[in-house]
Structure formats: structure tokens, C-alpha cells
Amino acid sequence: MLLGSGELGKEIAIAAQRLGCNVIACDRYANAPAMQVADYFEVLDMTNENQLQLIIRKHNPDYVVPEIEALAVNTLVEIEKEGIEIIPTAKTTAITMNRDQIRDLAHKKLGIKTAKFAYASNAKELVAVGKQMGFPLIVKPVMSSSGKGQTLVHDSKSLELAWETAIASARGKSRKVIAEEFIDFELEITLLTIRQRKGETLFCQPIGHEQKNGDYQCSWQPAELNKKQLSLAQSMAHQITQELGGVGLFGVEFFISGDDVIFSELSPRPHDTGLVTLMSQNLSEFELHLRAILGIPIPEITLQDSSASRVILSNSSIESVAYRGIEKALEEPNTSVLIFGKPDSKKGRRMGVALSRAKNIQEAKLKADKAAKAIEVFEL
Numbered sequence: 001m002l003l004g005s006g007e008l009g010k011e012i013a014i015a016a017q018r019l020g021c022n023v024i025a026c027d028r029y030a031n032a033p034a035m036q037v038a039d040y041f042e043v044l045d046m047t048n049e050n051q052l053q054l055i056i057r058k059h060n061p062d063y064v065v066p067e068i069e070a071l072a073v074n075t076l077v078e079i080e081k082e083g084i085e086i087i088p089t090a091k092t093t094a095i096t097m098n099r100d101q102i103r104d105l106a107h108k109k110l111g112i113k114t115a116k117f118a119y120a121s122n123a124k125e126l127v128a129v130g131k132q133m134g135f136p137l138i139v140k141p142v143m144s145s146s147g148k149g150q151t152l153v154h155d156s157k158s159l160e161l162a163w164e165t166a167i168a169s170a171r172g173k174s175r176k177v178i179a180e181e182f183i184d185f186e187l188e189i190t191l192l193t194i195r196q197r198k199g200e201t202l203f204c205q206p207i208g209h210e211q212k213n214g215d216y217q218c219s220w221q222p223a224e225l226n227k228k229q230l231s232l233a234q235s236m237a238h239q240i241t242q243e244l245g246g247v248g249l250f251g252v253e254f255f256i257s258g259d260d261v262i263f264s265e266l267s268p269r270p271h272d273t274g275l276v277t278l279m280s281q282n283l284s285e286f287e288l289h290l291r292a293i294l295g296i297p298i299p300e301i302t303l304q305d306s307s308a309s310r311v312i313l314s315n316s317s318i319e320s321v322a323y324r325g326i327e328k329a330l331e332e333p334n335t336s337v338l339i340f341g342k343p344d345s346k347k348g349r350r351m352g353v354a355l356s357r358a359k360n361i362q363e364a365k366l367k368a369d370k371a372a373k374a375i376e377v378f379e380l
């Protein structure tokens with residue numbers, strides 16, 4: 001059972017079915033991408049404890065596989081006690097939904113390097129934090145994703161607004177923010193890390209990415225890390241995922257600044273920047289997730305060539321979506337597009353992704369950019 005049926009869920013569903021699984025796709029709206037390829041679907045509010053419990057009990061799945069953060073995690077804890085496996089574990093799903101919990105675990109418990117940070121529970125506390133930490137600071141709700149409610153703050157005058165912005169966009173009733181030192185990084189990466197039922201923890205080659213307003217725009221693999229940086233990132237990812245436990249693939253995010261490798265956050269599931277692995281690797285992040293869940297061996301992970309992804313965004317609100325320019329986008333060799341199949345769009349919504357492979361990263365990026373640009377999302 002997939003909790004969340006977006007583009008990542010769709011690829012998980014396809015990978016699961018190719019291994020002979022039946023897939024139940026859940027989301028808050030009908031005809032979501034993963035539902036289009038699943039065996040069964042359910043439309044529900046997955047943050048509602050009763051609704052979630054009812055649907056899980058109705059189907060009694062072998063595995064519950066979260067695809068999104070916003071879930072009724074207390075229900076997952078209960079369900080796990082009843083013997084249904086939550087991927088990677090119910091507790092991990094709960095910890096990673098809250099920036100403070102994963103940050104405390106990584107930094108305070110394991111001593112892993114992060115940006116300097118502090119929490120605040122009201123605007124006055126945030127002003128005190130600003131005074132103590134200095135500027136620039138990034139203020140984020142502890143519960144949010146995709147950059148929602150985040151503000152880069154340069155002076156104490158702007159903290160009040162940053163507090164209000166964070167609280168207005170926070171998920172649920174949470175009234176707590178994290179203020180983080182702004183890291184002027186050279187590169188940010190996702191290290192896909194796989195915890196298997198049997199066998200050691202595996203890593204994919206690091207994925208570099210660019211974000212705008214907290215949303216990923218492009219990614220590439222391999223990212224340009226030296227041996228020391230890579231080994232530091234791997235050892236931190238290993239330490240954190242070992243502490244969290246369970247099986248499956250994790251997307252562990254780091255900032256790279258000189259010799260410093262700084263842990264940022266992690267997804268206990270395939271990562272959007274990892275869509276590039278559909279082009280770059282012998283096994284995509286989705287296939288790796290499934291193999292880890294089902295206890296299927298992963299004899300090797302190989303990178304075919306330098307690869308890149310570029311998102312295809314909608315420019316406007318559209319009720320009945322159609323696409324133009326696919327034939328232009330696919331003129332080049334080793335290029336593909338994934339149209340996610342979202343039934344409607346809002347300005348800036350991610351509707352698809354272009355993927356390319358080439359001799360080097362620069363060429364792969366250029367090809368992916370060109371393909372994405374060729375595609376127009378329009379009202380039918």
C-alpha cells in the first residue's frame with residue numbers, strides 16, 4: 001500500500017508490479033499519477049487517523065510504503081504494532097516528518113555536522129535567537145516540505161514576518177520554527193542510501209541538484225565530490241540510517257562547502273532529485289527501494305554515464321492538461337521525458353521531467369534543459 005500517489009509513487013508502483021506485487025495507491029484526490037497504474041486505489045485524508053486506520057485495515061497489506069511526509073504517524077505506529085510492516089519504520093516516518101526530531105537525532109545524539117541551529121516557539125524567542133546567532137538565517141517551520149514557509153532573513157527587523165510566514169505555512173497545529181545558519185555552499189547533494197534486509201548498506205553515486213524556493217529544478221549524477229567528501233557523506237548517511245533502522249532507500253541531503261560536508265535532512269523514501277536514476281543507473285532508486293523492501297538481492301549498482309534531469313513546470317492554472325513539443329524534446333539520442341499524468345495544474349506545479357545521458361555532466365544538463373524547454377503544458 002502506497003501512501004501518496006505522486007510521480008515518485010507512480011514509479012514505485014511500476015517497479016513493484018514488475019516484481020509481481022499488487023499495489024494499492026492512496027492519495028487525497030482521485031486519478032493521482034500512481035493510481036493510474038495501480039491495481040486498486042483509495043481516496044482519503046491520510047493525515048486523518050481514523051480514515052487511515054480504516055483503509056489500512058480494509059486492505060491488510062503486506063507493506064505500507066509512505067511516499068509523502070504528511071501522514072497520521074500515530075496510526076502508523078499502531079498499525080505496525082499489529083504486525084503490518086511500515087517502510088522503513090513507523091518511528092522513522094514520524095522522526096523525519098519533524099525537522100527538530102531528525103536534527104536533534106543527527107546533531108545532538110550522533111554528533112553529525114549540521115548548520116548551526118536553534119528553535120523558537122514564538123516571535124519573541126525568534127528575535128532572541130537572531131540576536132544570539134547573527135545573520136543571515138533561514139527560518140523554517142519544523143513541519144513542512146518543498147520549501148514551504150521558509151524565509152532567508154538578513155536582519156532582526158524581518159524576523160516577525162519570517163515567524164508569521166513560517167507559522168502560516170506550517171503543517172498541522174505546529175507552532176515551532178527552526179532558525180538555521182545560512183550555508184553558502186558550493187554544491188548540494190542527495191546521497192541515495194539503501195538499507196537491505198540482508199547485506200550491507202549500499203550507496204548510489206552522489207546526485208547534485210539545484211533548488212529554487214525549496215523546489216528542485218535540476219539534478220545530475222555523479223556530483224563532483226572528492227574522495228574525502230564522499231567518504232564523509234557516506235559515513236554520516238550510514239550512521240544516521242543505521243540509527244533509524246528498517247529497510248528501504250533513503251535520500252540523505254548534504255551541503256558541500258570546501259572540505260565541509262554538512263548534513264541537512266533526509267527522506268526515508270525515494271527522493272525527487274533521484275528521478276535522474278531512471279536514466280543513469282542499471283537499477284533506479286525505485287527498483288532499489290523495492291528490492292530492499294522485498295529482500296531481493298542487489299548484486300551491483302552501476303552508473304551508465306553522466307546523466308541529468310530538468311523539471312517540466314506548468315506556467316499557469318490548467319483544468320484539462322495537454323502537452324505539446326514532445327516530438328521536439330525527443331530529437332536527441334539518450335533523452336527521455338516522463339509526463340507524470342497529473343490531471344490538472346497550478347502555476348509552478350511539476351508536471352514532468354526530462355532526462356538525458358551524455359559523455360559528461362555539462363552535455364547531459366544541456367540536453368535535459370533543451371528537452372524540458374521544448375515541452376509546453378497547455379489547456380486542452
Ligand SMILES: Nc1ncnc2c1ncn2[C@@H]1O[C@H](COP(=O)(O)OP(=O)(O)OP(=O)(O)O)[C@@H](O)[C@H]1O
Nearest residue numbers: 115138144145146147148180181182183211214215
Ligand atoms: N541552512 C541552509 N543554508 C543554505 N541553504 C539552505 C539551508 N537550508 C535550506 N537551504 C536551501 O533550501 C532548500 C530546501 O530546504 P530543506 O531541504 O530544508 O526544505 P524542505 O522544505 O524539506 O524541502 P524538500 O522537501 O524539497 O526537501 C535546500 O535544498 C537548500 O537549497
Ligand SMILES: [Mg+2]
Nearest residue numbers: 146253264265
Ligand atoms: Mg530538502
